Amino acid sequence: xxxxxxxxxxxxxxxxxxxxxxxxxxxxxxxxxxxxxxxxxxxxxxxxxxxxxxxxxxxxxxxxxxxxxxxxxxxxxxxxxxxxxxxxxxxxxxxxxxxxxxxxxxxxxxxxxxxxxxxxxxxxxxxxxxxxxxxxxxxxxxxxxxxxxxxxxxxxxxxxxxxxxxxxxxxxxxxxxxxxxxxxxxxxxxxxxxxxxxxxxxxxxxxxxxxxxxxxxxxxxxxxxxxxxxxxxxxxxxxxxxxxxxxxxxxxxxxxxxxxxxxxxxxxxxxxxxxxxxxxxxxxxxxxxxxxxxxxxxxxxxxxxxxxxxxxxxxxxxxxxxxxxxxxxxxxxxxxxx
Amino acid sequence: xxxxxxxxxxxxxxxxxxxxxxxxxxxxxxxxxxxxxxxxxxxxxxxxxxxxxxxxxxxxxxxxxxxxxxxxxxxxxxxxxxxxxxxxxxxxxxxxxxxxxxxxxxxxxxxxxxxxxxxxxxxxxxxxxxxxxxxxxxxxxxxxxxxxxxxxxxxxxxxxxxxxxxxxxxxxxxxxxxxxxxxxxxxxxxxxxxxxxxxxxxxxxxxxxxxxxxxxxxxxxxxxxxxxxxxxxxxxxxxxxxxxxxxxxxxxxxxxxxxxxxxxxxxxxxxxxxxxxxxxxxxxxxxxxxxxxxxxxxxxxxxxxxxxxxxxxxxxxxxxxxxxxxxxxxxxxxxxxx
Numbered sequence: 136x137x138x139x140x141x142x143x144x145x146x147x148x149x150x151x152x153x154x155x156x157x158x159x160x161x162x163x164x165x166x167x168x169x170x171x172x173x174x175x176x177x178x179x180x181x182x183x184x185x186x187x188x189x190x191x192x193x194x195x196x197x198x199x200x201x202x203x204x205x206x207x208x209x210x211x212x213x214x215x216x217x218x219x220x221x222x223x224x225x226x227x228x229x230x231x232x233x234x235x236x237x238x239x240x241x242x243x244x245x246x247x248x249x250x251x252x253x254x255x256x257x258x259x260x261x262x263x264x265x266x267x268x269x270x271x272x273x274x275x276x277x278x279x280x281x282x283x284x285x286x287x288x289x290x291x292x293x294x295x296x297x298x299x300x301x302x303x304x305x306x307x308x309x310x311x312x313x314x315x316x317x318x319x320x321x322x323x324x325x326x327x328x329x330x331x332x333x334x335x336x337x338x339x340x341x342x343x344x345x346x347x348x349x350x351x352x353x354x355x356x357x358x359x360x361x362x363x364x365x366x367x368x369x370x371x372x373x374x375x376x377x378x379x380x381x382x383x384x385x386x387x388x389x390x391x392x393x394x395x396x397x398x399x400x401x402x403x404x405x406x407x408x409x410x411x412x413x414x415x416x417x418x419x420x421x422x423x424x425x426x427x428x429x430x431x432x433x434x435x436x437x438x439x440x441x442x443x444x445x446x447x448x449x450x451x452x453x454x455x456x457x458x459x460x461x462x463x464x465x466x467x468x469x470x471x472x473x
Numbered sequence: 474x475x476x477x478x479x480x481x482x483x484x485x486x487x488x489x490x491x492x493x494x495x496x497x498x499x500x501x502x503x504x505x506x507x508x509x510x511x512x513x514x515x516x517x518x519x520x521x522x523x524x525x526x527x528x529x530x531x532x533x534x535x536x537x538x539x540x541x542x543x544x545x546x547x548x549x550x551x552x553x554x555x556x557x558x559x560x561x562x563x564x565x566x567x568x569x570x571x572x573x574x575x576x577x578x579x580x581x582x583x584x585x586x587x588x589x590x591x592x593x594x595x596x597x598x599x600x601x602x603x604x605x606x607x608x609x610x611x612x613x614x615x616x617x618x619x620x621x622x623x624x625x626x627x628x629x630x631x632x633x634x635x636x637x638x639x640x641x642x643x644x645x646x647x648x649x650x651x652x653x654x655x656x657x658x659x660x661x662x663x664x665x666x667x668x669x670x671x672x673x674x675x676x677x678x679x680x681x682x683x684x685x686x687x688x689x690x691x692x693x694x695x696x697x698x699x700x701x702x703x704x705x706x707x708x709x710x711x712x713x714x715x716x717x718x719x720x721x722x723x724x725x726x727x728x729x730x731x732x733x734x735x736x737x738x739x740x741x742x743x744x745x746x747x748x749x750x751x752x753x754x755x756x757x758x759x760x761x762x763x764x765x766x767x768x769x770x771x772x773x774x775x776x777x778x779x780x781x782x783x784x785x786x787x788x789x790x791x792x793x794x795x796x797x798x799x800x801x802x803x804x805x806x807x808x809x810x811x
Binding site: 269291293294295297298300301326340341342343344345346347348349351434435466467468 | 583607629631632633635638664679680682683684685687689772773804805806
C-alpha cells in the first residue's frame, strides 16, 4: 500500500526549489544549477523533484536540459473547501483525511470506521493505486485531475436498505453538478452512475460492514472525472467515459466541488433519516433518465431486455420485460440503456 | 490488540520446564531449582512461565514455594481435529489459525477475508480479550474451557439473505450438540441462540462486508460454553447461561466438537448453495422450539408480545400479535420466550 499524506507544508528547501522553477517559467532549469543554488548534489535534486511530484507538483524532466514546472498541486483540502461548507455539510471536520496517493479511499475509510471513526469521516486522495468500482471492477485513478473520496455513514438501517444510500449519494452528486456547477445534459443512471450525454462522468461505490439485521457502517465512495482529458484515458474507456472539463469546456475547483457535494449529501441524508426513501424518490426521478427508456438488465447469470417504467418506493427499478410482458422489480444489477 | 499464536511446538527449554513441573506433580517447584536445572536466571524462569501461561498452560505461583502445573492446554488444533474431519468439512486446511488469545476471532477472520483469505478460513482462539455478541454486546471469553471460532464464507448472495447463514450455522451447531454429543433438552432459539433447558449455551454472530447488491464475504462467529462452570461466570449470566459440562455432567473435547461442527456446516452450506433456504427450513424447525410459544419481540424501539407460529420460507419468524391479532413477519430482532 502506497500512502502519502498530502497535508502539511513544504520544507524550506522544497519551497526554494519550487520558487526557482517558478522563476524560470517556461525555460528548463538544469539539475546542476538547482543543486548549486540550494547547496545540494544533483542526486539530491532528483530526490526532491520526486518528492514534489508525489505531492502533486507536475514537473517535466527534459533530457540534458533540466526541469520545468508545469503545474502546482490543487489537492482538495479542508482549507480550500472551507468557503463552501455549511452547517448542513456531511463532514466531521476533525476527521478529514487527504492523501496524495492511497490504494483506495473506500479501503481507508472502511479501516477508519472499523477503528471507531465517527459519521462524516472523509478520505480524499489525489490518486488511487487500487481504485475500485462496483463488483470489484477497476476505477482508473490518475493524479492531479479527478476527485476520489469516501465518506463514512452510520445510519440505523437494515443491510437491505443500503442500496438507497447509493441512490441518495447519486442524487446529491447530480444536483451538485447540474445545479451548482451548471453542467448540462447530465443524468443519473440507475443505480449508481452519472452520465453526461450518455457517457460516464462519475460513479458511486457503496460498501458496508453489517450484521444481518443492521448496518454497522457504510462507506460511500465517489469518483468523478473532473479536469482530465478523454484522450488520456485507457482506450476502452474513451468511447464510454467523459470528464466535466471535456464536456463543458471549463475547469473546476475540486475542493469547491467536494464541499458542495458534502452539503447536498448532508441535506438528503437528514431527509432520509427522518422520512426514509420516499422524500428522495421524486427528486431522484427528476435527475434520472430512466422512464420509458429501453434497457438491458444483467444480474448474475440472468439477462433480459425491456422498458424501464419507474422506480418504486424502495428504490428498485420497475421494468416491463419484453419476453413476458410482466412488470418486474429489479433489486440490483447492471442496467444498460439501449 | 493482544494476539498470540497457539501454533507451533514448544522450545526445547520450555519442554524441559514443563517436564520438570510434571515430574513434581502436586509439589511446588521453586524458581531457584528450575533455574538451576535449566541453567537460567530466576527472572528468566518467570518469563518462561509467563510464556507457557499464554500458551494455555495453567501454572500456579505459590508465594515463597514455587510453581505448580495445574493443567496442560487442550487448545483445539488441526492435529487434534484431524480424526473427526471429513471431505464435507467446511475448512480450508491451509487457512486454519489457532490463537492462545486474540481480541475477537470475528475481527481476525474479517481481516484475513479482506486480505483475500479463501472460503473455509478458520480462526479459533482459546480466549478473547474483546469477544462480541450480536449488536455489539460483550461475549465473555475466558481461556481454557470454551470454544470461540469464526469461519469465512463467500456465498454469492444478497445482503438480505445473510440472516439465513446465521440460521444455517445454528442448525449445524444444534445437530452437532444434540446428535453427535448427545446433549439433551437442547433447542434453537430464533434467530441465533442455542439453549439447554432454557439457558444459553452458545451463540452465533454473523458479520458481512457487502455492496448493496451482493455479499463480498461473511464471517460466521460461534461461541460455545463448553467445559466451564456457571459459578465462575459473571453474576448477571449465572441465571441465564449454562455450559455443556454443567448441563450434562461430562467434559468435552473442544477439537472434536469444532471438527464435527465444521462437518455439519459443510453439509448444510452445500445444501444452501444448491437449493437456497428451503431445504434447511424443515430441519431447523425440528431443532427449533418456537412453534406455539409465547414471545416478546424487541426490534429497535418497537416491542410487542404474541404467539410464534412458524418460520417462513426466507427464515423470518411469523408471530400472531396479541394487540392486533395480525400474523406479523419478524425479519430481525430479539425474541424472548415468555
